[in-house]
Amino acid sequence: MPVNEYFFTSEICNSTQPYLILTDRSVKNIMSPRTPSKNEEIRQESMKRIKEAAFSLIAKQGYDATSIAQIAKEAGVSKGLMYNYFESKEDLLEKLVTDAMKEGDHVIAQLLNEDPSITLRNIIKWFFKELRERPEYWRLMTELTFRIDKFKFVHDMATEKMKGYTVFIKELLVKIDYPNPEGESKLVGAIFDGIAIQYLVIRDDYPLVEMEKFLIDKYCRKK
Amino acid sequence: MPVNEYFFTSEICNSTQPYLILTDRSVKNIMSPRTPSKNEEIRQESMKRIKEAAFSLIAKQGYDATSIAQIAKEAGVSKGLMYNYFESKEDLLEKLVTDAMKEGDHVIAQLLNEDPSITLRNIIKWFFKELRERPEYWRLMTELTFRIDKFKFVHDMATEKMKGYTVFIKELLVKIDYPNPEGESKLVGAIFDGIAIQYLVIRDDYPLVEMEKFLIDKYCRKK
Amino acid sequence: MPVNEYFFTSEICNSTQPYLILTDRSVKNIMSPRTPSKNEEIRQESMKRIKEAAFSLIAKQGYDATSIAQIAKEAGVSKGLMYNYFESKEDLLEKLVTDAMKEGDHVIAQLLNEDPSITLRNIIKWFFKELRERPEYWRLMTELTFRIDKFKFVHDMATEKMKGYTVFIKELLVKIDYPNPEGESKLVGAIFDGIAIQYLVIRDDYPLVEMEKFLIDKYCRKK
Amino acid sequence: MPVNEYFFTSEICNSTQPYLILTDRSVKNIMSPRTPSKNEEIRQESMKRIKEAAFSLIAKQGYDATSIAQIAKEAGVSKGLMYNYFESKEDLLEKLVTDAMKEGDHVIAQLLNEDPSITLRNIIKWFFKELRERPEYWRLMTELTFRIDKFKFVHDMATEKMKGYTVFIKELLVKIDYPNPEGESKLVGAIFDGIAIQYLVIRDDYPLVEMEKFLIDKYCRKK
DNA sequence: TATGAATGAGTATTCATTCAT
DNA sequence: AATGAATGAATACTCATTCAT
Numbered sequence: 057m058p059v060n061e062y063f064f065t066s067e068i069c070n071s072t073q074p075y076l077i078l079t080d081r082s083v084k085n086i087m088s089p090r091t092p093s094k095n096e097e098i099r100q101e102s103m104k105r106i107k108e109a110a111f112s113l114i115a116k117q118g119y120d121a122t123s124i125a126q127i128a129k130e131a132g133v134s135k136g137l138m139y140n141y142f143e144s145k146e147d148l149l150e151k152l153v154t155d156a157m158k159e160g161d162h163v164i165a166q167l168l169n170e171d172p173s174i175t176l177r178n179i180i181k182w183f184f185k186e187l188r189e190r191p192e193y194w195r196l197m198t199e200l201t202f203r204i205d206k207f208k209f210v211h212d213m214a215t216e217k218m219k220g221y222t223v224f225i226k227e228l229l230v231k232i233d234y235p236n237p238e239g240e241s242k243l244v245g246a247i248f249d250g251i252a253i254q255y256l257v258i259r260d261d262y263p264l265v266e267m268e269k270f271l272i273d274k275y276c277r278k279k
Numbered sequence: 280m281p282v283n284e285y286f287f288t289s290e291i292c293n294s295t296q297p298y299l300i301l302t303d304r305s306v307k308n309i310m311s312p313r314t315p316s317k318n319e320e321i322r323q324e325s326m327k328r329i330k331e332a333a334f335s336l337i338a339k340q341g342y343d344a345t346s347i348a349q350i351a352k353e354a355g356v357s358k359g360l361m362y363n364y365f366e367s368k369e370d371l372l373e374k375l376v377t378d379a380m381k382e383g384d385h386v387i388a389q390l391l392n393e394d395p396s397i398t399l400r401n402i403i404k405w406f407f408k409e410l411r412e413r414p415e416y417w418r419l420m421t422e423l424t425f426r427i428d429k430f431k432f433v434h435d436m437a438t439e440k441m442k443g444y445t446v447f448i449k450e451l452l453v454k455i456d457y458p459n460p461e462g463e464s465k466l467v468g469a470i471f472d473g474i475a476i477q478y479l480v481i482r483d484d485y486p487l488v489e490m491e492k493f494l495i496d497k498y499c500r501k502k
Numbered sequence: 503m504p505v506n507e508y509f510f511t512s513e514i515c516n517s518t519q520p521y522l523i524l525t526d527r528s529v530k531n532i533m534s535p536r537t538p539s540k541n542e543e544i545r546q547e548s549m550k551r552i553k554e555a556a557f558s559l560i561a562k563q564g565y566d567a568t569s570i571a572q573i574a575k576e577a578g579v580s581k582g583l584m585y586n587y588f589e590s591k592e593d594l595l596e597k598l599v600t601d602a603m604k605e606g607d608h609v610i611a612q613l614l615n616e617d618p619s620i621t622l623r624n625i626i627k628w629f630f631k632e633l634r635e636r637p638e639y640w641r642l643m644t645e646l647t648f649r650i651d652k653f654k655f656v657h658d659m660a661t662e663k664m665k666g667y668t669v670f671i672k673e674l675l676v677k678i679d680y681p682n683p684e685g686e687s688k689l690v691g692a693i694f695d696g697i698a699i700q701y702l703v704i705r706d707d708y709p710l711v712e713m714e715k716f717l718i719d720k721y722c723r724k725k
Numbered sequence: 726m727p728v729n730e731y732f733f734t735s736e737i738c739n740s741t742q743p744y745l746i747l748t749d750r751s752v753k754n755i756m757s758p759r760t761p762s763k764n765e766e767i768r769q770e771s772m773k774r775i776k777e778a779a780f781s782l783i784a785k786q787g788y789d790a791t792s793i794a795q796i797a798k799e800a801g802v803s804k805g806l807m808y809n810y811f812e813s814k815e816d817l818l819e820k821l822v823t824d825a826m827k828e829g830d831h832v833i834a835q836l837l838n839e840d841p842s843i844t845l846r847n848i849i850k851w852f853f854k855e856l857r858e859r860p861e862y863w864r865l866m867t868e869l870t871f872r873i874d875k876f877k878f879v880h881d882m883a884t885e886k887m888k889g890y891t892v893f894i895k896e897l898l899v900k901i902d903y904p905n906p907e908g909e910s911k912l913v914g915a916i917f918d919g920i921a922i923q924y925l926v927i928r929d930d931y932p933l934v935e936m937e938k939f940l941i942d943k944y945c946r947k948k
Numbered sequence: 949t950a951t952g953a954a955t956g957a958g959t960a961t962t963c964a965t966t967c968a969t
Numbered sequence: 970a971a972t973g974a975a976t977g978a979a980t981a982c983t984c985a986t987t988c989a990t
Contacts, residue, residue: 089969116428134977137976246473249473258437346984363949535989564871649787692920693912712908803973805967
């Protein structure tokens with residue numbers, strides 16, 4: 057691999073700014089006091105701090121109850137800076153949700169197995185793992201989903217995901233000859249939501265481990 | 280969305296109208312041009328109108344989006360009067376929720392039957408009936424439950440109810456020799472909550488009738 | 503005239519509230535802590551103070567440069583109160599302008615005379631009188647008229663008034679056989695605006711008296 | 726709206742580009758990798774672009790509605806750079822207005838003719854030409870003039886120009902034996918301002934051509 | 949008991965200006 | 970000379986709550 061490959065970090069390559077082309081001006085740092093990549097770094101850092109602060113506060117307190125001032129304080133930046141990166145409070149929320157969804161998006165493919173029972177078990181396990189690892193995210197999504205009028209984008213995302221997922225479960229149940237797969241797949245959907253909700257509300261008192269075992273035993277047992 | 284939690288309570292049937300009992304305060308107040316009982320009547324009437332207005336508005340719009348001014352207008356009273364009866368907006372909400380929960384308590388007794396299968400069927404039917412008839416109420420309870428930090432009292436009520444309820448279902452399942460009653464009763468709890476939340480979000484697109492039949496068939500069939 | 507006529511002041515009769523009908527309740531002042539007319543009085547007083555403060559500040563500084571906070575402070579009320587009476591800052595402005603226009607509306611009829619020369623002289627005199635007595639109002643109107651995009655209502659009012667007025671002048675000039683009444687009436691319109699503008703800007707240094715005499719001499723001299 | 730004030734000035738033809746003269750400051754700055762004159766060239770270029778962007782935006786949208794960020798973007802420079810050349814947003818405006826006034830100064834000389842009637846006709850024609858070609862500029866000047874408290878410098882410039890101008894017109898009228906030149910010159914000033922303001926407000930509906938002919942016919946006809 | 953005028957702390961958002969680089 | 974991330978004071982507006990009557 058030629059040495060010069062090292063000169064092109066992903067950061068530089070992704071830069072949307074053309075200034076890094078080496079000209080007299082950029083070499084002498086006359087035109088630009090900070091390099092564009094340095095600036096981008098600063099931007100990303102600030103954005104990240106804002107997003108993290110916003111996410112944890114909104115997930116804990118809810119969207120309305122969390123003020124821009126509070127987020128800025130938590131993130132250690134000024135209120136004004138938030139509007140360099142996000143058009144509005146709602147735009148910030150949308151980016152937060154989109155980010156969080158992306159995190160979970162890639163996994164499904166890895167859960168597939170030629171044995172449908174195992175696929176189903178993987179899904180169940182993944183669901184409980186998500187619940188344990190990102191409870192705040194699911195709490196937030198649930199809250200937002202309930203506010204259809206205000207956050208249609210969340211509601212739409214959620215509804216669509218739910219449909220695709222129910223179909224998928226049904227096909228698995230068909231393959232493993234589970235009785236009444238049509239109704240049962242809808243039931244499984246409700247069970248997932250129900251467990252999530254109860255866990256998100258009562259948390260440590262909820263028998264998450266027991267329920268996980270129970271579900272796997274109920275739906276993934278080899279006949 | 281813990282919905283089923285609200286169906287059962289340990290404190291059975293406290294008077295829903297305790298204010299009519301003549302307390303020291305109202306008895307003493309005899310210099311008033313109105314008799315104490317007349318006064319109390321007026322109080323009850325005003326309170327009722329405020330609660331009704333508050334409930335319907337909050338259920339429709341959410342707690343934050345509903346202002347005291349709006350409630351007062353809908354109830355046909357002044358803003359100031361509201362603070363004669365309720366210490367704050369949050370206190371009003373608490374009394375609203377408490378009332379609504381008490382209403383649910385009465386019903387349970389009527390669902391009992393010497394045949395546990397029939398009792399269970401009655402419960403399932405009542406659950407779906409509630410969902411159809413008072414979706415706003417359940418939406419409100421769900422919304423509030425998710426705002427733990429702000430409305431701890433709802434969370435506590437919900438958790439307590441859920442426990443009592445799970446025990447009750449378990450006993451029914453034991454009586455009808457349903458396999459694994461311990462886990463299954465928790466599952467039924469999750470199913471109720473799951474169905475409720477899905478229905479409350481997607482409404483008309485949700486197969487409520489189908490799910491009701493499916494559940495009755497699954498849990499109440501005589502072997 | 504029957505004595506009871508004296509009981510119905512205009513204030514009471516105009517009240518939109520029916521409470522003044524003498525019933526036990528209103529006599530004993532149980533239902534309403536302040537009489538509706540007293541309330542209306544308070545409202546009018548507050549409104550007046552806000553309007554006066556707003557008018558003088560906006561006329562002096564311009565609309566944008568005058569903040570709600572400033573107006574409230576000048577009026578000696580809280581910011582919040584302003585929104586009891588006016589829907590927005592712009593609504594306040596609109597009411598201000600409408601009020602000011604009303605003040606000047608009635609006069610025209612009184613300027614008419616069977617001798618068109620005298621009518622014209624009356625108009626010219628009235629114009630200079632207005633300029634002397636309400637310069638802030640005309641300054642404000644001029645400023646606002648220039649901001650078509652934002653204050654279309656002012657622009658429309660102004661344009662309409664100008665048209666009617668030009669036609670009126672033309673007819674007068676026709677009657678007094680002034681040469682070229684069509685063009686001359688438009689010129690007179692421009693002259694009025696021009697004098698107003700110059701006076702409103704340089705004020706005391708402007709030869710208002712001299713111009714008034716000059717105009718009367720030029721246009722109202724008996725042939 | 727004092728428009729005509731900007732047409733004449735006492736300080737005739739200061740260099741419109743005084744910055745190109747090498748000052749002590751730029752001469753000394755020899756450690757720079759650029760020559761001082763090269764630097765100065767860059768300065769001039771940047772300043773010019775900023776001024777042009779600022780002028781067109783402010784003329785179109787008004788002073789308050791135009792942000793520094795917008796100007797910088799339009800000019801293709803950074804916000805920070807603006808503060809190298811202008812102390813503040815208001816300072817930028819002041820320089821803009823001063824520049825624009827100077828531009829007007831040059832023209833007058835070209836309008837002069839040994840025949841005073843022709844000079845007057847030239848002035849009238851030039852006035853209407855300006856109005857047609859640069860209405861935004863005149864709109865801006867008018868807007869600013871009316872904000873005395875905020876932009877006193879505009880007011881002062883305007884007042885001074887008006888005086889010089891009135892004297893000039895008067896002398897022309899004297900030469901052509903127009904009756905009452907003292908009053909009539911002031912009237913012409915008012916007429917210019919009046920026509921300008923009416924045209925700037927109602928634009929296409931204003932009979933600009935008709936008024937131009939009418940004025941020339943009225944004031945420049947050889948007897 | 950009942951009213952509603954009044955308050956003031958709170959909200960999201962904007963923007964001229966600063967300053968490290 | 971030039972940049973643009975960052976600031977913070979200012980903006981219009983909202984609303985739960987108080988209190989004189």
